[in-house]
Amino acid sequence: MNAYLARRVVATVPVLFGVSLLVFSMLALVPGDPVQLMLSEFQTTPEQIARLRSQLHLDEPLPVQFGRFVWNAVRGDLGTSIRTRRPVTTEIADNFPATLQLALAGLLVAGILGVSLGVIAAANQHSWLELGSMLLALIGVSMPSFWLGLLLIFGLSLRLRLLPATGGGDLAHLVLPAITLGLGAAAILARLTRSSMLEVLRQEYVTTARAKGLAEWLVIGRHALKNALIPVVTIFGLQFGQLLAGTFVVETVFARPGLGRLIIDGILNKDFPMVQGVVLVVAVSYVLVNLLVDLMYAVLDPRIRYA
Amino acid sequence: MVFTASARRVLQSKGAVAGLCVLGVLALAALAAPLLPLSNPIQIDAPHALYSPGTPYLFGSDQYGRDVLSRVVYGGRVSLMVGPIAVGIALVPGVAVGLLAGFYGRWVDVLLMRVVDVMLAFPGILLALGIVAVLGPSLTSLMIAVGISSIPTYARLTRASVLSARENLYVDAARVVGAPDRTILLRHILPNVVAPVIVVGTLGVGAAILVAATLSFLGLGSQPPTAEWGRMLSEGRQYLREQWWIATFPGLAIMLTVLALNMLGDGLRDALDPRLRV
Numbered sequence: 001m002n003a004y005l006a007r008r009v010v011a012t013v014p015v016l017f018g019v020s021l022l023v024f025s026m027l028a029l030v031p032g033d034p035v036q037l038m039l040s041e042f043q044t045t046p047e048q049i050a051r052l053r054s055q056l057h058l059d060e061p062l063p064v065q066f067g068r069f070v071w072n073a074v075r076g077d078l079g080t081s082i083r084t085r086r087p088v089t090t091e092i093a094d095n096f097p098a099t100l101q102l103a104l105a106g107l108l109v110a111g112i113l114g115v116s117l118g119v120i121a122a123a124n125q126h127s128w129l130e131l132g133s134m135l136l137a138l139i140g141v142s143m144p145s146f147w148l149g150l151l152l153i154f155g156l157s158l159r160l161r162l163l164p165a166t167g168g169g170d171l172a173h174l175v176l177p178a179i180t181l182g183l184g185a186a187a188i189l190a191r192l193t194r195s196s197m198l199e200v201l202r203q204e205y206v207t208t209a210r211a212k213g214l215a216e217w218l219v220i221g222r223h224a225l226k227n228a229l230i231p232v233v234t235i236f237g238l239q240f241g242q243l244l245a246g247t248f249v250v251e252t253v254f255a256r257p258g259l260g261r262l263i264i265d266g267i268l269n270k271d272f273p274m275v276q277g278v279v280l281v282v283a284v285s286y287v288l289v290n291l292l293v294d295l296m297y298a299v300l301d302p303r304i305r306y307a
Numbered sequence: 308m309v310f311t312a313s314a315r316r317v318l319q320s321k322g323a324v325a326g327l328c329v330l331g332v333l334a335l336a337a338l339a340a341p342l343l344p345l346s347n348p349i350q351i352d353a354p355h356a357l358y359s360p361g362t363p364y365l366f367g368s369d370q371y372g373r374d375v376l377s378r379v380v381y382g383g384r385v386s387l388m389v390g391p392i393a394v395g396i397a398l399v400p401g402v403a404v405g406l407l408a409g410f411y412g413r414w415v416d417v418l419l420m421r422v423v424d425v426m427l428a429f430p431g432i433l434l435a436l437g438i439v440a441v442l443g444p445s446l447t448s449l450m451i452a453v454g455i456s457s458i459p460t461y462a463r464l465t466r467a468s469v470l471s472a473r474e475n476l477y478v479d480a481a482r483v484v485g486a487p488d489r490t491i492l493l494r495h496i497l498p499n500v501v502a503p504v505i506v507v508g509t510l511g512v513g514a515a516i517l518v519a520a521t522l523s524f525l526g527l528g529s530q531p532p533t534a535e536w537g538r539m540l541s542e543g544r545q546y547l548r549e550q551w552w553i554a555t556f557p558g559l560a561i562m563l564t565v566l567a568l569n570m571l572g573d574g575l576r577d578a579l580d581p582r583l584r585v
Contacts, residue, residue: 018425022437029441138573142566144517144537146524147558150544158548241430248432249521253544264525267440275440279433286430 005295012291016284023280024069027272028062038082038270052082056273073280079273083265088277091262096281099258102181102250103243105174109182110189110239115232117186118193122201122228123220133190140187145246149180149253166255173256181250185239189232197228237293241286316578323574329567333560337383345377349532360552367552369543375552378534379560385535386516386564389450393515394508396454398461402504405465410473410492420466423459432456432518439527446535449528453515464507465500472499502579509575513568520561536561 027034035053056079057065072078078088121133156176157165164173200206201224209219248260259278266274317323336343346352352372360367366375408419426434434456435449442448472478473496481491520537522528529535531542536557543553 014421015424015428019428026437026441138569142562142569144520144561147540150547150554154547245431245433252525263436267527279437282433283429287428
């Protein structure tokens with residue numbers, strides 16, 4: 001298994017290389033002159049344009065630029081924001097915790113809600129409970145998160161005044177955004193849990209457990225659930241990435257600070273160092289989280305042989 | 308024969324039929340929008356701003372006095388165009404990559420799948436955001452962005468189908484009689500890929516519509532005054548407290564469309580390719 005772990009870690013290197021190449025290429029792929037585009041919002045002199053060009057090392061050959069980009073990124077230098085004139089790394093470091101907090105809270109909502117809905121549906125197959133929970137899941141996948149967020153704001157904060165609508169900070173501010181973010185993922189997890197649970201409930205050890213007269217909730221809770229959750233855990237890593245990117249939208253709806261604000265303002269203001277920085281950091285975190293999930297999976301489930 | 312059998316099975320699924328009906332109505336309304344008795348969806352009419360639903364505006368009017376019903380119907384033209392075009396942009400290179408990687412294996416497979424892996428390293432809408440950043444916010448770049456970012460889905464799906472299809476005896480038979488690779492790929496292997504691609508493509512149209520509406524909501528897609536559902540929601544949200552209808556009807560429209568596509572996709576999956584069932 002150690003060989004598998006090592007190979008899995010090594011396989012991440014080319015992916016990280018490709019990710020940085022792609023992020024680096026963004027500037028080169030911009031139609032027209034990236035420097036003039038970035039400064040199009042400002043009054044500039046040709047000297048200022050030339051200064052920014054050399055500051056960004058755009059006068060060097062592309063391979064040299066790429067080498068510098070990677071080397072700087074590894075040392076934690078992602079350049080300077082065109083708009084705020086602060087280092088991109090500082091901006092990201094200031095905003096990452098809020099985004100991470102929201103993503104984790106969303107994952108928690110998705111996990112609890114998704115797994116319970118899936119188990120309820122599987123344990124009550126062919127009943128209205130199954131139909132209801134799967135219908136709920138179908139609506140969850142089809143619902144745009146920004147609209148769900150607006151509905152929650154409208155219902156729970158503007159009308160019922162239960163929870164604050166916008167802003168960041170304490171736990172109360174986290175509830176609505178976390179539900180908004182987590183519901184879509186919950187729907188996916190619910191569908192997966194249900195089918196995995198149905199599969200497990202057909203196994204012989206479940207029949208044995210029932211045959212010895214165990215209560216149904218014990219059969220499901222103690223014998224079936226653990227095994228049914230294996231495929232669910234695998235897609236947790238994938239879902240985490242989806243949620244991390246999903247926070248961008250939810251943050252906008254709830255006017256929360258975070259990476260979403262950075263990247264969207266960055267795109268609208270053509271602040272390329274900022275956009276590249278956020279894209280790179282999120283993609284690299286996602287790759288690393290998936291690596292971690294895979295490694296944990298290998299440790300947790302010794303049945304699986306990695307050829 | 309196979310087609311009619313599958314069609315019958317699709318039509319037996321209540322969800323698929325319901326989805327198909329909803330989509331039919333939405334598509335018809337969108338196509339026929341200029342012929343319907345609707346007011347101009349982008350003409351500003353300040354004296355009629357913020358009418359509540361009823362008469363003369365069934366869905367009310369927005370802050371510029373534009374008929375929300377008319378904007379929702381015209382918005383359907385945008386979403387129902389963006390979804391299929393984005394999937395088309397994803398489908399062609401995706402299926403081609405999957406076919407080549409699965410059929411030739413070895414270094415072709417390794418190389419192509421590494422590229423796909425790199426694209427998959429950008430979760431959710433991140434890749435689409437990056438592409439929009441490069442191309443600049445517009446409806447066209449949005450379609451390209453959504454399309455490119457879903458290429459990996461089709462590449463992997465196709466590759467998996469090819470890997471199992473190429474083990475078939477008839478593929479060996481075709482090779483024995485000296486059929487060139489191109490013939491084997493297009494005549495004997497491609498048909499195996501069609502069913503799963505149709506299923507995932509149908510679900511993909513819904514997903515593409517969602518992402519496109521999301522990017523437009525963020526101000527990165529269609530630009531004002533175009534009637535587009537995501538954009539309408541973002542413009543209507545400051546009126547949420549009193550004039551709920553401005554944001555509610557376009558939201559319902561998005562959800563209904565995507566729900567219908569998901570129900571149709573689920574029905575197609577059960578009929579065409581039960582193996583894909585999650």
